[in-house]
Amino acid sequence: MSYTIGQVAQKMGLTAHTLRYYDKEGLLPFVRKSGSGQRVFSEEDLDWLVIIDCLKGTGMQLKDIKQYIDWCQEGNSTLRQRLEMFKKQKSRVEQQMSQLQQYMEKINYKIAWYTEAVANNSIDKAKQNKCLAAERARIFGQPGK
Amino acid sequence: MSYTIGQVAQKMGLTAHTLRYYDKEGLLPFVRKSGSGQRVFSEEDLDWLVIIDCLKGTGMQLKDIKQYIDWCQEGNSTLRQRLEMFKKQKSRVEQQMSQLQQYMEKINYKIAWYTEAVANNSIDKAKQNKCLAAERARIFGQPGK
DNA sequence: ATAAACTCTAGAGTTAACTCTAAGTCAAGA
DNA sequence: TCTTGACTTAGAGTTAACTCTAGAGTTTAT
Numbered sequence: 001m002s003y004t005i006g007q008v009a010q011k012m013g014l015t016a017h018t019l020r021y022y023d024k025e026g027l028l029p030f031v032r033k034s035g036s037g038q039r040v041f042s043e044e045d046l047d048w049l050v051i052i053d054c055l056k057g058t059g060m061q062l063k064d065i066k067q068y069i070d071w072c073q074e075g076n077s078t079l080r081q082r083l084e085m086f087k088k089q090k091s092r093v094e095q096q097m098s099q100l101q102q103y104m105e106k107i108n109y110k111i112a113w114y115t116e117a118v119a120n121n122s123i124d125k126a127k128q129n130k131c132l133a134a135e136r137a138r139i140f141g142q143p144g145k
Numbered sequence: 146m147s148y149t150i151g152q153v154a155q156k157m158g159l160t161a162h163t164l165r166y167y168d169k170e171g172l173l174p175f176v177r178k179s180g181s182g183q184r185v186f187s188e189e190d191l192d193w194l195v196i197i198d199c200l201k202g203t204g205m206q207l208k209d210i211k212q213y214i215d216w217c218q219e220g221n222s223t224l225r226q227r228l229e230m231f232k233k234q235k236s237r238v239e240q241q242m243s244q245l246q247q248y249m250e251k252i253n254y255k256i257a258w259y260t261e262a263v264a265n266n267s268i269d270k271a272k273q274n275k276c277l278a279a280e281r282a283r284i285f286g287q288p289g290k
Numbered sequence: 291a292t293a294a295a296c297t298c299t300a301g302a303g304t305t306a307a308c309t310c311t312a313a314g315t316c317a318a319g320a
Numbered sequence: 321t322c323t324t325g326a327c328t329t330a331g332a333g334t335t336a337a338c339t340c341t342a343g344a345g346t347t348t349a350t
Contacts (some may be wrong), residue, residue: 054251065257085260090252100242107235114228183297
């Protein structure tokens with residue numbers, strides 16, 4: 001089974017424009033072209049795109065993704081670099097997860113705070129809530145810093 | 146206690162340039178200026194910056210953060226909108242977390258794969274590993290799709 | 291009191307990642 | 321066969337978020 005650029009775009013949640021841009025940037029050297037010059041995506045190409053999406057979605061820049069793709073084209077001599085790259089990316093993702101967790105605490109605090117404020121239709125009442133104040137100190141740091 | 150723009154920049158891991166840019170964009174209407182025109186950041190201003198950082202770090206655009214800041218300046222009439230905003234942001238963060246989790250599975254698979262490939266110094270050997278193939282099918286989808 | 295380090299504004303420049311346009315070619319259905 | 325929609329390239333334009341420069345003023349430490 002093979003796919004046109006439009007079908008792949010839809011499957012991956014991108015535009016055909018974006019896919020051509022990636023190709024131009026050297027991220028899709030594996031994609032074949034038909035006799036008339038149209039890109040023909042294979043099942044395997046979709047797997048590549050899933051990995052590209054994964055690296056992009058975890059904050060890697062296109063030029064670094066290209067580095068990885070280039071290593072893949074070079075063969076077995078770059079296996080170590082590729083393994084290292086994924087290990088580095090893993091630790092970045094772990095960082096992102098713990099960062100997101102901290103952001104979530106702040107957001108949850110704000111939701112509790114505004115829920116209280118909306119209930120009283122006033123900011124000042126929420127400010128007097130002892131329970132929220134304790135929560136605030138825990139998440140944002142001491143009041144008298 | 147109050148802080149100069151440089152001190153705040155260091156505390157927040159930004160540059161003074163960036164803080165001035167945020168100010169220009171209307172994100173810091175609460176920051177006072179000294180008689181000679183220099184910005185003077187209070188303890189409370191740092192809390193604002195922590196929230197701005199939280200919203201930015203969870204993918205909100207500066208113009209939407211400004212919307213929130215504007216609502217805050219408007220007083221009690223916008224409490225509901227602000228609560229809604231944080232609830233929306235919370236669900237975005239939940240999405241991001243589950244997305245990151247899925248990316249992590251793919252990265253872990255790749256690490257396992259490349260670890261095997263490096264051990265054999267060959268891609269082909271890794272391809273024959275049944276255990277990794279099963280893992281691959283689980284994470285990337287069926288082979289014959 | 292003076293040098294060094296910091297701050298100010300206005301505005302120009304940069305970067306990454308698209309996003310779109312033009313002008314043409316190709317493929318599938320009536 | 322014709323039309324409609326999808327595809328092609330080259331290249332220009334856009335957007336968000338900085339990032340930097342110039343030239344002037346301010347603060348701090350000796």
